[in-house]
Amino acid sequence: MKRVFSGVQPTNNLHLGNYLGAIKNWVELQNSYDAFYCVVDLHAITVKQDPKQLRQNVLNVAKTYLALGVDPDKSTIFVQSHVPQHAELAWVLNTIAKLSELERMTQFKDKAKEHKENINMGLFDYPVLMASDILLYSPEVVPVGEDQKQHVELTRDLAARFNSLYGKTFIEPKPLINKEGARIMGLDDPTKKMSKSAASANSYIALLDSPEVVAKKISRAVTDSGTTIESGADRPALTNLLTIYSLLSNQSIKNIEKEYAGKGYADFKKGLAQVVTQFISEFQSKFNALDDNKVKKILEEGAAKAKVVAEKKMEEVKTKMGLL
Ligand code: ATP
Numbered sequence: 022m023k024r025v026f027s028g029v030q031p032t033n034n035l036h037l038g039n040y041l042g043a044i045k046n047w048v049e050l051q052n053s054y055d056a057f058y059c060v061v062d063l064h065a066i067t068v069k070q071d072p073k074q075l076r077q078n079v080l081n082v083a084k085t086y087l088a089l090g091v092d093p094d095k096s097t098i099f100v101q102s103h104v105p106q107h108a109e110l111a112w113v114l115n116t117i118a119k120l121s122e123l124e125r126m127t128q129f130k131d132k133a134k135e136h137k138e139n140i141n142m143g144l145f146d147y148p149v150l151m152a153s154d155i156l157l158y159s160p161e162v163v164p165v166g167e168d169q170k171q172h173v174e175l176t177r178d179l180a181a182r183f184n185s186l187y188g189k190t191f192i193e194p195k196p197l198i199n200k201e202g203a204r205i206m207g208l209d210d211p212t213k214k215m216s217k218s219a220a221s222a223n224s225y226i227a228l229l230d231s232p233e234v235v236a237k238k239i240s241r242a243v244t245d246s247g248t249t250i251e252s253g254a255d256r257p258a259l260t261n262l263l264t265i266y267s268l269l270s271n272q273s274i275k276n277i278e279k280e281y282a283g284k285g286y287a288d289f290k291k292g293l294a295q296v297v298t299q300f301i302s303e304f305q306s307k308f309n310a311l312d313d314n315k316v317k318k319i320l321e322e323g324a325a326k327a328k329v330v331a332e333k334k335m336e337e338v339k340t341k342m343g344l345l
Pocket residue numbers: 028029030031032033038039040041042043164165166167168169202203204205206214215216217218219
């Protein structure tokens with residue numbers, strides 16, 4: 022059976038962008054692939070984290086996967102730091118990754134600007150750890166949002182380089198990126214992607230926001246000049262809101278535009294708030310019904326399954342490289 026691998030950082034509660042850009046695909050892929058979905062805590066610590074909050078975030082991200090429909094009977098759900106081979110392979114791949122290619126990574130450049138006081142080695146090496154996550158499991162596809170495309174391409178390059186140096190060991194995975202929803206933009210600034218660690222919480226709709234907060238954030242969302250409810254290259258704010266509406270309600274943008282023809286922003290935002298609130302309420306009732314101890318058990322079992330695959334691949338890597 023073909024494999025799929027992906028992960029999300031436990032840096033905060035997840036938002037609509039994480040769902041529409043990535044996790045929505047995970048849920049579909051688990052039906053036809055051997056799926057591995059990881060909570061990448063070692064990536065999260067490349068920016069400063071409060072230990073107590075991080076512990077809670079790891080559990081919350083796992084619960085979010087489950088409440089969004091990732092099924093532990095179909096998918097292996099686990100925490101990155103529970104499988105030490107991720108960090109071990111990262112060291113090995115560091116010896117073939119080039120400084121010049123890591124310097125080109127746009128996420129590093131952005132995060133280095135954002136965290137001037139903490140530009141640590143881990144932040145720079147982040148893409149090599151991500152390549153290790155992926156290559157340990159030999160997946161064919163890696164479902165991610167647009168912003169991660171460059172990292173998956175680097176992963177492919179590192180796989181090919183290792184194979185040519187030491188013989189065929191890794192398969193080159195393909196990024197799987199949606200046509201719609203691969204880059205949900207911030208509500209307060211449609212030129213920046215919706216992000217968990219945005220300076221203002223008004224940028225994102227967290228899946229754990231209350232209906233009141235959702236309505237407030239949508240009513241405050243930036244709109245374009247003009248008054249009509251229409252998408253277009255020159256209307257980034259409306260296009261973003263229409264994309265969210267369309268993906269959550271399973272209607273085409275054209276249909277929604279027709280529905281709101283002759284109506285104004287206030288009506289549209291009210292409709293959008295309803296669509297989002299309905300989705301989020303269903304999610305939250307599933308999330309709240311999850312028992313923490315049961316989730317921890319799922320993560321333990323997931324790590325045990327992941328270890329079997331990761332240990333085998335790491336052994337192969339060591340043998341190929343001449344490590345005794
Ligand atoms: P942070 O702000 O802490 O860097 P993030 O919000 O960018 O976090 P990640 O954990 O880095 O989220 O991403 C998890 C997954 O969600 C990745 O596949 C990523 O590409 C996707 N993703 C993140 N933001 C968006 C977005 N705005 N639109 C679509 N997909 C997104």
